[in-house]
Amino acid sequence: MAYIEDLLERMWNKTEVKDDCWIYTGSLSHNGYGNVSVHDKTERVHRVSWMIYKGPIPKGLIICHNCDNPACWNPEHLFSGTSLDNSTDSKNKGRTNGGRKPVLYLSQRQTRRKYLYDLQLRRVGKV
Numbered sequence: 001m002a003y004i005e006d007l008l009e010r011m012w013n014k015t016e017v018k019d020d021c022w023i024y025t026g027s028l029s030h031n032g033y034g035n036v037s038v039h040d041k042t043e044r045v046h047r048v049s050w051m052i053y054k055g056p057i058p059k060g061l062i063i064c065h066n067c068d069n070p071a072c073w074n075p076e077h078l079f080s081g082t083s084l085d086n087s088t089d090s091k092n093k094g095r096t097n098g099g100r101k102p103v104l105y106l107s108q109r110q111t112r113r114k115y116l117y118d119l120q121l122r123r124v125g126k127v
């Protein structure tokens with residue numbers, strides 16, 4: 001459990017809140033997605049955010065932004081879709097998703113995720 005808090009701390013240490021977007025300012029991929037190290041593997045920040053706040057990424061789907069800001073990881077700005085929904089992401093699909101199980105989802109109860117989410121909202125000054 002503590003791992004997720006540490007991870008979120010690392011992510012927040014490299015994030016600027018702009019409008020409603022949580023813009024990752026750490027390492028970015030060539031196409032603008034945030035990179036964060038999770039269990040010694042590089043993961044996309046928005047995908048990590050999805051796994052923490054919403055659960056496993058549905059098989060065969062990718063995580064897209066409705067704010068068109070690839071570095072953003074506000075879970076409210078993310079939705080799952082097919083590669084057709086987001087052609088810029090499709091070339092990454094095989095490498096980053098590939099049907100492999102998410103590393104972060106710990107079948108936490110809803111209250112736990114809500115707690116973490118409220119924590120982040122407080123940190124960004126929304127509550």
Ligand SMILES: [Zn+2]
Pocket residue numbers: 020021022065067068069072073074077
């Ligand atoms: Zn956003």
